Amino acid sequence: MEEVESREWYLAAYAAEGVPTSDHLKLRTVTLSLSPDSIPEQHVILEILFISVEPYLRSRITGREDGLYSPQFNLDEFVARRIDPNNGIPLPEYISSIGVPGFAAWVGIELLADPKPGSNVFISAAAGAVGMCAGQLAKLRGCRVIGSTGSDEKVRLIKEEFGYDDAFNYHTETNFDAALSKYFPNGIDVYLDNVGGEMLEAALNHVNKHAKVPLCGMISGYNKVWTEREGVRNLLNLIGKEVNMQGFMVGSYVHRFGDFATEMESHLKQGKIGYSKLKIFHGIETFLESLGSLFTSSNVGKVVIQVK
Structure with missing residues (x-):
C-alpha cells in the first residue's frame, strides 16, 4: 500500500482582529494512502500544484458573523474544474x-x-x-x-x-x-x-x-x-x-462562469488582456506569510503559492 505524507494548514483559533498569526493558523503533517481501496466511492485524490491566496479568506476566520459576507470556517478544518493544459495559457x-x-x-x-x-x-x-x-x-x-x-x-x-x-x-x-x-x-x-x-x-x-x-x-x-x-x-x-x-x-453569478471563461481565454490568446502579474510564494509552508502579505502594500498583483 503506497502512502504519502501531506502537509495541511488548519484553523487552530479564530482571529477576531488584526493580521492572523501562527497562534491562529498552524501547519501539520498527515499520512495519506493512495491505495484505490482507501478512496471512498465517487471521490478522487488530487495533487495541488498552485494555491490561490485571496483576501476574503481573512473574513472567514474571525469567529464572528458580523456582516462579513462569507460563512466562518470550523476550527480544526483544513483549508475542480477541468482545463486544457496544452492550450497555451499558463496554469496560474x-x-x-x-x-x-x-x-x-x-x-x-x-x-x-x-x-x-x-x-x-x-x-x-x-x-x-x-x-x-x-x-x-x-x-x-x-x-x-x-x-x-x-x-x-x-x-x-x-x-x-x-x-x-x-x-x-x-x-x-x-x-x-x-x-x-x-x-x-x-x-x-x-x-x-x-x-x-x-x-x-x-x-x-x-x-x-x-x-x-x-x-x-x-x-x-x-x-x-x-x-x-x-x-x-x-x-x-x-x-x-x-x-x-x-x-x-x-x-450568485456562477451560471455565467462559462461565458466569462470563454471570453477571458479569448482575450488572453488575442493579447487584448495581459497575463496576470503574479506574486509567487514557494511551498505550502508559506501560506501564513502569503496571507499576511495581502494586507500590506508590498504585493503586486495576484498572490499564488506554487506547491511543487
Whole structure:
C-alpha cells in the first residue's frame, strides 16, 4: 500500500482582529494512502500544484458573523474544474484572470456596471488581482480608467502594463477627496470598490448622476471589528444623484462562469488582456506569510503559492 505524507494548514483559533498569526493558523503533517481501496466511492485524490491566496479568506476566520459576507470556517478544518493544459495559457491564470479574481472583475464591470464608451471609471486596489483585470475590461469598453494603489511602482505597472489612463498612490495622495477632484474633473460614472472606508466615502462625493458603484470587497476593514471600521457619511449622495450601489457575490453569478471563461481565454490568446502579474510564494509552508502579505502594500498583483 503506497502512502504519502501531506502537509495541511488548519484553523487552530479564530482571529477576531488584526493580521492572523501562527497562534491562529498552524501547519501539520498527515499520512495519506493512495491505495484505490482507501478512496471512498465517487471521490478522487488530487495533487495541488498552485494555491490561490485571496483576501476574503481573512473574513472567514474571525469567529464572528458580523456582516462579513462569507460563512466562518470550523476550527480544526483544513483549508475542480477541468482545463486544457496544452492550450497555451499558463496554469496560474486559471486561479487569477480566469479564476475567481477575474470573474469578480468581469461581473462587476461587464454585468453590473455595463459602462458605455467614454465613461469615467475608477477602480481601487487597482494593482490587485481583481483590479488589474477590471481596468483592462473597462478599457476594452472604451472607458477612461483611473486607479488607486499603494506605491509608485504599482502606479507605473498599471499604467504601462495594464493600460490604465492614470493612477495615484494613496499613500502620497492622502487627501482622497482632493485627489479625485484632480483625476475626475468630470465626475465618476463607475466606481468598482475593493477597499471601502475612506476611499468609498471620497468616491461618493464625485459620482455623476446615475453612476454605478459595484461593491466587490472592502479590504480596509477585514482586520477590524465593525465598530472600528471607517463609516461612510455621505450616502445621501446616492439619493440626489440616483446612484446604483450594489454589493455582489460571484457565487450568485456562477451560471455565467462559462461565458466569462470563454471570453477571458479569448482575450488572453488575442493579447487584448495581459497575463496576470503574479506574486509567487514557494511551498505550502508559506501560506501564513502569503496571507499576511495581502494586507500590506508590498504585493503586486495576484498572490499564488506554487506547491511543487
